[in-house]
Structures are given as structure tokens and as C-alpha cells.
Amino acid sequence: MFANENITSPRVGELWDRYRVVVFSKIAPGTQRAYSYAWRLRVAPWFAERPINSLTTLDVEEAFASWTGSESTRADALGALSALCRVAVKGGLIPSNPCVGIDRRRGQAPDVAARALTIPEYGRLLDVLPASGPYRRFVLAMVFTGCRLGEVAGLRVGDVDWAERTIKVSRTASPEFQGELVVGPTKGRRRRSVPVVDDLVPILREASEGKGEHDYLFTGPRGGFISSKNLSRALGWHSIRDRVKTFGPGEPALHWHDLRHTAAVFLFEAGLPAPDVQAILGHSSLLVTQLYADTRRLAAQRAVPALSRFLGSQSRGQLGGGESAASSASGLVI
Structure with a gap:
């Protein structure tokens, strides 16, 4: 008992x-x-x-x-x-939730920026994709918009605002309990807008050709939803993704969600401020968005010339012929 x-x-x-x-x-x-x-x-x-x-x-x-x-x-x-x-x-069955307040091990913050494709890797992605067709359009839409896979699948023709060059993101297609895709609200349950960059314009034109305002934009060859499973199967993704980007031992292989990480890094590298990137990606917290800014790496890069000049002015050290600590009265020993 x-x-x-x-x-x-x-x-x-x-x-x-x-x-x-x-x-x-x-x-x-x-x-x-x-x-x-x-x-x-x-x-x-x-x-x-x-x-x-x-x-x-x-x-x-x-x-x-x-x-x-x-x-x-x-x-x-x-x-x-x-x-x-x-x-x-x-229901008055217990006075409080026993799951609140448990101590969990604090792990290292994920390096989501490292999951993103570099520009050369993005070029390799373009090379392994089909030259045209619905699957190529779908993958590139993920890169250009930063939308989650289900959000791209849930876009309709009428969501594109050509006057403002934006797309309204308000729904996602995700697998229900039985595995079938159903359309519902986005993860954050808030609408947002993403930009229509120049490279996305012809993709949207092709995807919307012959469709009505309420039709889904990025459908498969037979007009059905594209999911992670049928997208991977159609492209032979598991056999080609290592030609795009590889990771170290113990790390998962390139995943479709990494294209969202790629878009986040590209937005920062294009010069957008963190609040704008947060709004486009739909993050609930600016702290999450800033994981993509890679400010620590950039700080280390900026430190190289400044610290090198400072240390070089203080001591010849090993570069100057090997002064020893015993022979240096007041100089900095490296």
C-alpha cells in the first residue's frame, strides 16, 4: 500500500x-x-x-x-x-499536479545552426533534386519560406498575397492518430506571414497553375497531400541526403526539418534582425530564434585579429626565439 x-x-x-x-x-x-x-x-x-x-x-x-x-x-x-x-x-481528484517541479538534467543547448545547410551544401541539394516537378517545388518552398513541412503542405493558392509579396501561414497538415493527414492550426496556433523571395515566384506560379483560390498549392502528382514519408520515398531521400550534408558519429542524418534551420540561418546572414526572423519563423520566444544567430562563433571570429594584435604587442614568445620565463622580468609569457 x-x-x-x-x-x-x-x-x-x-x-x-x-x-x-x-x-x-x-x-x-x-x-x-x-x-x-x-x-x-x-x-x-x-x-x-x-x-x-x-x-x-x-x-x-x-x-x-x-x-x-x-x-x-x-x-x-x-x-x-x-x-x-x-x-x-x-475534477477535484488531486490538489495539485505532481508532474510540476520535477528536476530534470540540464543538457547542452542544441546547436540548431549547425544543422543548417551552408551555401555550397544548398547547391548540392539543388543538384540531387529532380530538375522540375511537385517534389522539387515542395522542397524549395521549405527552404525559401522557413515553413515546417506540414505548413507547406497546408498552404492554399489564396494564401499568396502577390501585392505584398507575402504568404499567410495559418494551418498545417499533420498525421492524426490513425496516420492520415488532417489539416489544423499551426504549432503556435497563430497566423504569420512569410516573404515571397524572387526565386520563389516561378515556383508559386507553377504550383498554382490551373488551381482555384481554395486549392492546396503544393500537392503531389495526383493532387494529394505531400508528407514526410511520401516525399522521402519519392526522392529516395535516405540514399541521397548524405550527398548533401553529413554529420558526425552519433548525430542523426539530414532531416527535412533541417531545411527550416537552413532558412533561419539564411535570414540572419541576409541581415534581418532577430525580431523579424522570429516573426517569419513563428517562434514563441526570441531566445529560440537567437540560437540561429550564431553570435558566439561570430564573436570568436572577431576576436582573432584583435587578440592577435594585443598578444603580439606584449611578447615575442615562441615566435621571437623562445624567451623563457626565467629570463623575462616583466613580460607576458605565453
Whole structure:
């Protein structure tokens, strides 16, 4: 028996079966799939038979530390359990959410800018893509707009404002629980506008040819949605992506989402200020946007001539014939 166990308190698994529809009503289809998978593999084996009012923050922290898988998959499990506990709080079954306040290991901030393509790598991407057609248009639309793959799939002809040279982004096509693509709001649930650069103009013209205002822009050869799976299959992506960019041991291979990272870096390299980049990408936080600015690397580059001049003026060091510390009364020894 657990210290706080009450035989009248419903068990965690029972609450999930009853209120899963409530949990899912507040999250996107893709998150629904992730939560369902996490629940089945991690949360249910650990907590399904526990009375909801017996859970403590330490219990949840122990589970999170014990679950296998990547940080993101374990975070999905924690998110699913936390969402259910919020429902339980609203129902008066527990006084507070035990998932709040757990201590998690602080990892190194991801180097998302390193995932982006350089200009030469972007050139190699152009070389491996088909010379024309819907799949080439779709991939280049991701690079030029910085939109997520599902957001490109959800664009309609009428979203393009030719007078302002912008595209309104307000929806995304993502896989639902059964795997079929459904159209819903964007990840941030906010509309935004992205620029129509010159290279994107002919792509938009081709994509909209023969279509009405409410038709989807970037459809497949048969008029259906393009997803990450059928895009990869059509292009043989897993066999050609290493010809575009490779990463070190243990790092995942080039992913479609890296094209969004590429667009972010290109926006900064083009000279746009961080708030503009944030608005175009739809980031909720400027801190996320600034990860792409690569200010630390640029600071190190700027330091090379300045620090070299300073150190060179202070000591000849090894370059001057090898002065030793014993023979230098006051000079700086490198």
C-alpha cells in the first residue's frame, strides 16, 4: 500500500481511458500520436494501476529517470501524464499536479545552426533534386519560406498575397492518430506571414497553375497531400541526403526539418534582425530564434585579429626565439 492510497480514488489507467478525449482535445494530431505511444510504452507500465492520489512529485521524477529512450520521447511521456493530472486537478481528484517541479538534467543547448545547410551544401541539394516537378517545388518552398513541412503542405493558392509579396501561414497538415493527414492550426496556433523571395515566384506560379483560390498549392502528382514519408520515398531521400550534408558519429542524418534551420540561418546572414526572423519563423520566444544567430562563433571570429594584435604587442614568445620565463622580468609569457 502507498502512503497516500485511497481505495476510492480512481487509478491512473482508468482516468486515461475516460478522459483521454479531453486531453487530446487540447493538442495537435501529431502530439496525440506521440502521447499515445508514450503512454503505452512508458506511462501505463509504470503508473496505470496506481491510484491517482498516490502519485508524488518524487514518484514522477523517479519514473522519468528510469524510462528508456531519448530525452524527447521521455518528455512526451511526462507530457501525457502531466496533461492527465491537470484534468484530475480540475475534477477535484488531486490538489495539485505532481508532474510540476520535477528536476530534470540540464543538457547542452542544441546547436540548431549547425544543422543548417551552408551555401555550397544548398547547391548540392539543388543538384540531387529532380530538375522540375511537385517534389522539387515542395522542397524549395521549405527552404525559401522557413515553413515546417506540414505548413507547406497546408498552404492554399489564396494564401499568396502577390501585392505584398507575402504568404499567410495559418494551418498545417499533420498525421492524426490513425496516420492520415488532417489539416489544423499551426504549432503556435497563430497566423504569420512569410516573404515571397524572387526565386520563389516561378515556383508559386507553377504550383498554382490551373488551381482555384481554395486549392492546396503544393500537392503531389495526383493532387494529394505531400508528407514526410511520401516525399522521402519519392526522392529516395535516405540514399541521397548524405550527398548533401553529413554529420558526425552519433548525430542523426539530414532531416527535412533541417531545411527550416537552413532558412533561419539564411535570414540572419541576409541581415534581418532577430525580431523579424522570429516573426517569419513563428517562434514563441526570441531566445529560440537567437540560437540561429550564431553570435558566439561570430564573436570568436572577431576576436582573432584583435587578440592577435594585443598578444603580439606584449611578447615575442615562441615566435621571437623562445624567451623563457626565467629570463623575462616583466613580460607576458605565453
